Amino acid sequence: MEGIKGAFQIMRPLNGLGAAIGVLIGAVASGFLFTIEKNLFNVLICFLAAFLTASAGHALNDWKDVEIDKINCPERAIPSGRISRNTALILTIALFVVGDAIIFLTKNIQAILILLIGSVFIAAYSLKFKKLGFIGNITIGMLTSFCLLLGGAALDKIEFSLWAALLAFVMNIGREITKGVDDYVGDKEEGVKTLAVLFGRKKGSYLAVLFLIATIILSPLPYLFQLYNEIYLFIALGGVDSIMIISIILILKNPDSSENAHFVKRILKLGMFIGLFAFLLGFPGLLLPDSNPFRNITFPW
Incomplete structure (x- = not known):
């Protein structure tokens, strides 16, 4: 037993x-x-x-x-x-x-x-x-x-989950770098080569911000590429991007603080869950008719 x-x-x-x-x-x-x-x-x-x-x-x-x-x-x-x-x-x-x-x-x-x-x-x-x-x-x-x-x-239908995967990938890297700032003391003692350990907590925090900005830039693209509807766009911009912006502001205000990084790490996890709901509820026809106006537009790329 x-x-x-x-x-x-x-x-x-x-x-x-x-x-x-x-x-x-x-x-x-x-x-x-x-x-x-x-x-x-x-x-x-x-x-x-x-x-x-x-x-x-x-x-x-x-x-x-x-x-x-x-x-x-x-x-x-x-x-x-x-x-x-x-x-x-x-x-x-x-x-x-x-x-x-x-x-x-x-x-x-x-x-x-x-x-x-x-x-x-x-x-x-x-x-x-x-x-x-x-x-x-x-x-x-x-x-x-x-x-x-x-x-x-x-x-x-991997083209649909590809966008969710890409956003999860980029946001998760930002969160993991922030986690490295939070765990700086322990990681340094254990010899873990995080960005915070290699370059300092401040530079590590700034690198995390770059990934959070990338998440904001990428977030409307699944809608613009005609894969998800207005519900996705509303949740992504109003929920996920709001949390990204709050996290960026908090990091930039105090990039050297492990305590600050710990808090940001937690709210970024909330952002990830909200992002998943955006993809779940924003699939065309699930809660709204297929009404994406971009669906009739052919993009040059």
Whole structure:
């Protein structure tokens, strides 16, 4: 019983469920509610595959960090002895293998490639990239966006989830850099090469601002490219961009403050959730008729 409990603890099923829900959001934002009967099987397979591979990543992370956890978190499953390190490694491999195998049931090359590439980056992050600061930030942004892309790929509608994934990627990098400013002292002691550690908290904060500005610039494009309706535009501009602007102002007022960065990091997470709702509710025909005036315009690009 202790072994089973330990296995669940290193898998962190709630975090894995978060990744799986990201797939579902990507699917709904790509029109899944209009094609449930046709695409239900593929969406369920992608949902389960994302859960398994994310859980594998969490287990691998605990396997890799066992020596650090013996000091900092001795109550965790491996250092406490509830599960052995060898068993944790076997569980990690099994989760990766099953997750990567079942995705082939979709017979969808986009979904297969997204999950397999994602699995490689999950493993790379736990084994190496986590300590490399900005590379780790980019990896987290990619993995977040991959969940959304996988949902769109399950429907062969990746062009819809692509915008959600791009905005999530850019905003997440800004948030991760801000998180590095917040964690500056601990990261410096642990030798984590965040931008804040390499260049100082102030420059790290300014770099985070660039990604938040990029999020604002990108936010109306899904509407202008005729993919989402006025509900998306209203939530994106009124909700997401407002939070981006508030975050930018707070950062610029006090770029050296870890406490300020901690607060900004939290409200940026709220901005991410609002952004997901924008894509969910703004799909054409879901709550409003397909009324985007740009839908009849051919753009030169």
